[in-house]
Amino acid sequence: MALSITVASGKGGVGKTTISANLGVALAQFGKDVTILDADIEMANLEGMKTTLHQVLAGQAPPSEAMYVGPAGVKIIPAGVSLEGLRDADPDVLESVLEELMEQTEILILDSPAGLGKSAVTSLAVGQELLLITNPEISSMSDALKTKIVAKKLGAHVLGVVLNRAGTDATDLTIEEVQTILEATVVAAVPEDSEVRKSSAAGVPLVIKAPNSPAALAIKKLAADLIGEKYAPPVTEKNSFVKRFIGGLFGGR
Ligand SMILES: Nc1ncnc2c1ncn2[C@@H]1O[C@H](COP(=O)(O)OP(=O)(O)OP(=O)(O)O)[C@@H](O)[C@H]1O
Ligand SMILES: [Mg+2]
Numbered sequence: 001m002a003l004s005i006t007v008a009s010g011k012g013g014v015g016k017t018t019i020s021a022n023l024g025v026a027l028a029q030f031g032k033d034v035t036i037l038d039a040d041i042e043m044a045n046l047e048g049m050k051t052t053l054h055q056v057l058a059g060q061a062p063p064s065e066a067m068y069v070g071p072a073g074v075k076i077i078p079a080g081v082s083l084e085g086l087r088d089a090d091p092d093v094l095e096s097v098l099e100e101l102m103e104q105t106e107i108l109i110l111d112s113p114a115g116l117g118k119s120a121v122t123s124l125a126v127g128q129e130l131l132l133i134t135n136p137e138i139s140s141m142s143d144a145l146k147t148k149i150v151a152k153k154l155g156a157h158v159l160g161v162v163l164n165r166a167g168t169d170a171t172d173l174t175i176e177e178v179q180t181i182l183e184a185t186v187v188a189a190v191p192e193d194s195e196v197r198k199s200s201a202a203g204v205p206l207v208i209k210a211p212n213s214p215a216a217l218a219i220k221k222l223a224a225d226l227i228g229e230k231y232a233p234p235v236t237e238k239n240s241f242v243k244r245f246i247g248g249l250f251g252g253r
Contacts, residue, residue, distance in 0.1 A: 002102040005109050005226075006127030006156065010143020012114035014135045015164035018196055018206070019219065020111035023131075025205045026223035027107055028072040035067065035105040037098075037123075038079035052078045057093055063100050071208050075105060094119075098126045115143070116150055125154040132161045132184065136172040141181050148182060160187030162222065168192040188222040190215050 007020040024036040038053065051065045063077070070076045102108050112123040124130065130151040134144045148158060161182055163175060166189040175186045193215035199206040207216045217233050224231030 002105050003107045003129065004098075004102055004127045005107065005129045005131055005159065006112050006123050006151070007109060007131050007133060008112040008120065008124060008147050008151065009114055009133045009140070010116075010145070010147045011134075011140045014114075014133050014140060015162075015190070016114070016133050017111055018200075019131070019133055019162055019164060019190070020109050022205050022207045022216065022219045023223055023226075024074045024107075024109045025070070025072045026207045026220045027227065028074040029207070029220075030223060030227060030229055032227060033075075033106040034109065035075040035077060035101060035107070036070075036109045036111065037077045037101070038111045053097070054079065056097055057090075059093075063097055064104065067101075067104075071205050077101070094122055095126060116146065120147075121150065121154070124151040124156055127151075127156055129159045130156045131159050131187075132182070133164055134161060134178065134182070135165045136163055136167075136169075136174075136178060138173065141173075141178075145182055148184060158184050159226070160185045162187065163189045165192045166190060187225065188218050190218040190222075 007016050007023070009016050020036055024034045028034045051061045053066055055061045056063050056066050066077050067075045068078070098108070098110075108127075110123045110127050112127075113120045124147070130148070132144055132148055132151075134140045144161075152158065161178060161184050163178055163186050166172065166175075173181070175189060179186055191214045193206075193213050195210040195213035196206055196215055199209040202209055206213065207219060210216055211220070212233075221231050221233070223229075
């Protein structure tokens with residue numbers, strides 16, 4: 001049985017798609033068989049993606065036909081329309097399709113729509129694990145809390161909170177404050193990072209385009225933690241300079 005993780009938030013625009021896509025690619029880089037549902041992003045080859053979840057739900061294609069291979073071998077299923085746009089889909093059909101997908105992969109990541117509409121609730125109900133994405137601002141908190149409560153009622157286990165775009169402002173909530181308000185552990189703090197936007201513009205996932213950027217490092221660490229792997233960030237420029245310097249002094253390399 002696959003591990004299914006719903007990446008959800010209360011408020012929109014907090015970084016669900018960014019985290020879903022890059023966490024998926026990072027997990028694939030660790031050798032996991034990962035499927036991402038509707039990371040409607042920068043993944044290569046979008047124009048080649050003719051069959052989508054939309055057709056699958058309409059019974060016009062089997063789920064396997066809507067699966068595309070992306071960076072690092074991650075499998076992507078485009079929704080075709082936004083998941084929100086699938087609100088007319090029969091939730092029973094959606095659930096059985098998702099169950100079928102889970103049989104074909106090790107980790108299924110559901111990039112949930114914001115809020116608590118029908119399709120968001122469906123994805124909260126289907127995912128066993130909830131990763132709650134939030135920004136360090138008061139205005140994100142009450143909706144995030146609502147999402148967490150609904151997910152728990154639906155039987156999801158709260159993996160934790162990802163505090164995204166952390167550390168930019170003096171008015172930012174601290175990790176401790178977020179944990180207190182949401183009554184959940186912050187499992188990753190992903191800093192505000194200009195590389196996120198750059199990689200998005202380049203159409204390449206951040207963890208591939210800028211693997212040593214602060215946000216990519218935080219997401220790779222989260223991926224490692226989720227699957228119980230150790231992740232040692234690469235030596236920084238400064239360290240490697242020191243090493244080279246010492247190596248030079250003592251004749252080593
Ligand atoms: N850590 C970060 N640093 C800088 N910019 C970021 C970061 N995370 C996300 N962004 C930017 O914030 C914007 C929203 O991110 P994203 O699309 O991932 O959010 P979302 O929660 O999926 O939005 P929606 O609710 O609309 O689906 C994007 O422009 C993205 O590039
Ligand atoms: Mg999104």
